[in-house]
Amino acid sequence: MTRGGGKPAFEPRRMPDRLDERHQLSERVAAYVREAIMVGDLRAPEFIRTERLADQLGVSATPVREALMILHSEGVVRWEPRRGFRVQSITARDVEDLFEVQAFIAGELAARAAQLLSAEDVARLRATHAELERAHAAGDTDRTERLNHEIHRTINRAGGTGRLTTLLNLTVQYVPRHYYGRVDGWAHASAHDHEDVFAALEAGDADAARAAMTAHAKHIGRLLVEHLHRVHAFDGDTEQSVS
Numbered sequence: 001m002t003r004g005g006g007k008p009a010f011e012p013r014r015m016p017d018r019l020d021e022r023h024q025l026s027e028r029v030a031a032y033v034r035e036a037i038m039v040g041d042l043r044a045p046e047f048i049r050t051e052r053l054a055d056q057l058g059v060s061a062t063p064v065r066e067a068l069m070i071l072h073s074e075g076v077v078r079w080e081p082r083r084g085f086r087v088q089s090i091t092a093r094d095v096e097d098l099f100e101v102q103a104f105i106a107g108e109l110a111a112r113a114a115q116l117l118s119a120e121d122v123a124r125l126r127a128t129h130a131e132l133e134r135a136h137a138a139g140d141t142d143r144t145e146r147l148n149h150e151i152h153r154t155i156n157r158a159g160g161t162g163r164l165t166t167l168l169n170l171t172v173q174y175v176p177r178h179y180y181g182r183v184d185g186w187a188h189a190s191a192h193d194h195e196d197v198f199a200a201l202e203a204g205d206a207d208a209a210r211a212a213m214t215a216h217a218k219h220i221g222r223l224l225v226e227h228l229h230r231v232h233a234f235d236g237d238t239e240q241s242v243s
Contacts, residue, residue, distance in 0.1 A: 024063075025059060025063040026062075026063040026064075026066035026067045026070065027067070027070070028063075028067075029053075029057065029059065029063050029064055029066075029067035030067035030068075030070040030071055031173065032057070032067075033048065033053070033067060033068070033071060033076075033077075034071060034074075034076060034173065034174060035176040035177070035178055035179060036176075036179075037076060037077075037087060037090065038090070038095075038174055038175070038176045038224075039176040039179040039182055039183070039227070039228075040227070040228050040231040040232075040233030041179075042087050043087055043090075043233050044086070044087045044088055044089040044090070044235070045086055045087065045089075046086070046087050047083065047084045047085065047086050047087075048068060048077060048084065048085045048086075048087065049084060050064050050065055050068065050084065050085070068085045071085075072085065075088060076088060089234075089235050090228075090233065090234065091234055091235065092225050092228070092229070092234055095221060095224055095225050095228065096221060096225060098171055098174055098221070099171075099217055099218055099220065099221025099222075099224075100218070100221075101171050102168065102171040102172065102175075102217050102221070103213075103214045103215075103217035103218045103221070104214070105164060105167055105168045105171070106152070106156070106168060106213050106214070106216075106217050107209075107210040107211070107213045107214035107217070108159070108164065108210065109155060109156045109158075109159040109160050109164065109165070109168065109213075110155055110159060110197060110200075110201075110209040110210055110212070110213035111159065111206035111207065111209050111210035111213075112158070112159030112160070112206070113155045113156075113158040113159035113201060113209065114159075114200055114201050114203075114204050114205055114206045114208075114209035115204060115206055116158050116159060117155075117158050117201050119202065121154075121158070122198060122201045122202050124154075125151055125154060125155070125198060125201070126198055128147055128150055128151055128154075129147075129151060129194055129198070131143075131147050132144055132147035132148060132151070132190060132191060133191050135147060136187050136188070136190070136191040141180050141181030141187055142180070142181070144180065144187045144190060144191070145177060145178075145180035145181075145187075145190075147190075148180075148190040149177065151194065155197070155201075155213070156168060175220075175224075176224075182227070183223055183224055183227045184223065184226070184227060184230075185223040185226075186220065186223055186224075189216070189219055189220055189223065193212075193215070193216040193219060194216070196208070196212035196215070196216075197209060197212040197213055197216065199212075200212050
C-alpha cells in the first residue's frame with residue numbers, strides 16, 4: 001500500500017477497543033479499512049495487501065481476508081484474481097448521497113424522539129452536551145466524539161424502530177468516526193449544531209427536530225467532502241486545495 005515515491009499510503013492506527021465485545025474480529029478489521037477509505041488514507045487504485053495489513057494490525061491473515069470480502073460485497077474494494085484487493089474510487093457525489101440518506105433517517109428519528117423524550121431526558125442530553133463543549137474546548141477530540149455519539153444514540157433509540165435504526169446504522173458505518181479529530185470542523189459542529197435540536201426536543205416540535213437534525217447531518221457531510229478534497233482523495237482532484 002504505497003503511493004508515489006514509496007510513501008506509505010496511510011499510518012495504521014489501533015483498532016478501537018470499544019468494538020471488541022460487539023463485533024467479530026473480521027467486522028472490526030472491515031470497519032477499520034472502511035473508515036480509512038472514507039477519510040482518504042486509503043484510496044483508489046491502491047491494492048490492500050492482506051499479509052501486510054494483518055501485520056500492521058497485529059492479527060492473522062484470516063480475519064483480514066474475511067474483512068476484505070465483506071468490503072468487496074459492499075463495492076468498497078474489488079477482488080482481482082492473482083493481484084488482490086483494490087480500493088474502488090469514491091466520489092464527492094457518493095459521500096453527499098450517503099449523508100443525504102443519513103440525514104433523512106436521522107431527521108425522522110429526531111422527529112419521533114421529540115414526541116417521546118421527557119423534559120428530564122432532554123436535560124440529561126444538555127448535561128452531556130455541556131461535557132462535550134468542555135472536551136472540545138480542551139482539544140480532547142476522542143472524548144468529544146464519544147459524547148457526540150452518546151447524544152445521537154440517545155435520540156435515535158428514543159425515536160427508533162428496529163428496522164429504521166438498522167437502516168441508519170448501515171449508513172453510519174461509512175462515517176469515519178474514529179478519525180474524528182482529522183476532519184476540520186467536525187468537533188466544532190458537534191459543539192454548536194445541537195442547540196436547535198435540543199430546543200425542538202424541549203418544545204416537542206417534531207417538524208423543527210426533523211429540520212434541525214437533517215441540517216446537522218448534511219453539515220457533517222459537507223465537512224467530510226471538503227476534507228476529502230483537501231487531501232485529494234477524489235478522482236480528478238488537482239494538487240491545489242479547494243477554497
